[in-house]
Amino acid sequence: APHRLPNFCAGPAAIPTPVLMRAQEELLDWQGRGLSVMEMSHRSKDYIAITQKAETQLRSLMEIPDNYKVLFLQGGASLQFSAIPLNLLNGGRADYLTTGAWSGKAIKEAQRYAALGLGEINLVATGKESNFTDVPAQSEWNISDDASYFHYCANETIHGLQIFEPPQVDAPIIVDMSSCILSQPIDVSKFGMIYAGAQKNIGPAGLVIVIIREDLLGQASEWCPMLLNYEHQVDKESMSNTPATYSWYLAGLVFDWLEEQGGIAAIGKINQQKAALLYDTIDNSTFYNNPVAPKHRSIMNVPFTLAYSNLDKVFLEESEKAGLLNLKGHRDVGGMRASIYNAVPLEWVQLLVDFMKDFEKKYA
Numbered sequence: 207a208p209h210r211l212p213n214f215c216a217g218p219a220a221i222p223t224p225v226l227m228r229a230q231e232e233l234l235d236w237q238g239r240g241l242s243v244m245e246m247s248h249r250s251k252d253y254i255a256i257t258q259k260a261e262t263q264l265r266s267l268m269e270i271p272d273n274y275k276v277l278f279l280q281g282g283a284s285l286q287f288s289a290i291p292l293n294l295l296n297g298g299r300a301d302y303l304t305t306g307a308w309s310g311k312a313i314k315e316a317q318r319y320a321a322l323g324l325g326e327i328n329l330v331a332t333g334k335e336s337n338f339t340d341v342p343a344q345s346e347w348n349i350s351d352d353a354s355y356f357h358y359c360a361n362e363t364i365h366g367l368q369i370f371e372p373p374q375v376d377a378p379i380i381v382d383m384s385s386c387i388l389s390q391p392i393d394v395s396k397f398g399m400i401y402a403g404a405q406k407n408i409g410p411a412g413l414v415i416v417i418i419r420e421d422l423l424g425q426a427s428e429w430c431p432m433l434l435n436y437e438h439q440v441d442k443e444s445m446s447n448t449p450a451t452y453s454w455y456l457a458g459l460v461f462d463w464l465e466e467q468g469g470i471a472a473i474g475k476i477n478q479q480k481a482a483l484l485y486d487t488i489d490n491s492t493f494y495n496n497p498v499a500p501k502h503r504s505i506m507n508v509p510f511t512l513a514y515s516n517l518d519k520v521f522l523e524e525s526e527k528a529g530l531l532n533l534k535g536h537r538d539v540g541g542m543r544a545s546i547y548n549a550v551p552l553e554w555v556q557l558l559v560d561f562m563k564d565f566e567k568k569y570a
């Protein structure tokens with residue numbers, strides 16, 4: 207078997223080994239054509255077939271209704287922070303919920319367009335007072351009557367805070383699902399638009415997926431760059447310019463793998479088991495701590511601190527020596543973080559939990 211260590215990186219994250227092996231097999235000679243996918247014209251019949259297969263698979267995995275368009279774009283999830291107001295603000299008012307670092311960046315970017323006079327940005331509520339360990343109750347939100355859209359982040363990758371059900375609001379909901387897309391079944395029809403950077407649950411970096419309801423197209427500001435204009439990208443089938451061809455192909459291989467796992471419902475059950483194993487270990491110890499309100503604990507990113515922060519360095523050194531990669535927490539929250547995306551099997555989480563218990567015995 208290839209040398210593959212348990213990798214808990216928040217992103218770019220682990221990719222299933224069988225996917226990488228298949229990419230390796232096909233690297234030099236894709237299906238007997240004598241060239242690699244990364245050397246193909248994005249206008250070629252073969253490459254178009256690769257992209258269509260990926261879209262069909264994503265539609266079926268997520269049960270995306272027909273009145274939604276699917277785009278495979280570039281610029282990461284961060285460029286969507288700009289694309290969203292440029293396409294959807296349309297002189298109106300948009301509601302933003304802040305629940306951590308990423309939704310915080312999204313509103314900050316949107317506010318730049320409000321400053322240009324493209325519309326108004328309204329902060330509905332922020333979890334800042336709780337250090338983003340909880341979400342303010344919806345009864346306390348300052349929701350606009352007439353919002354063009356409502357934006358939130360379903361899974362705050364840094365704070366490990368997840369919102370499992372979309373809020374009950376009238377405006378079209380725009381959601382950042384970068385770190386939780388494809389991790390459990392969702393009802394796409396509850397959203398106006400879903401977007402996600404690829405480098406966690408979809409494939410390699412360089413790709414961002416946008417799933418947008420058709421009625422939201424066609425309202426872009428005249429200032430919207432062509433490449434960020436959703437309607438334009440729909441017309442051009444995500445190929446207004448050269449797309450991230452190899453990442454798109456790899457995403458398709460990840461979708462093959464997801465189908466082999468039994469789809470999102472099946473992978474969702476495993477994700478629940480992985481998260482439960484890790485949170486139980488943390489909760490059953492006085493040495494480890496996770497501060498997030500239980501109903502908002504992320505099933506993808508699990509931050510935790512040690513009883514003594516001067517042990518952080520030791521924990522990281524020893525875990526790395528034990529072959530457990532990338533457990534360092536984000537500098538904003540400190541401590542550790544284990545990202546347990548789809549490609550992280552239960553066995554890796556078991557290895558982590560065993561290591562944590564041994565470490566606690568040694569140092570507590």
Ligand code: PMP
Nearest residue numbers: 282283284308361363384385403
């Ligand atoms: N949103 C979330 C929830 C994220 O986790 C990240 C990346 N970690 C981003 C947005 C930004 O993604 P990108 O680096 O692809 O711009």
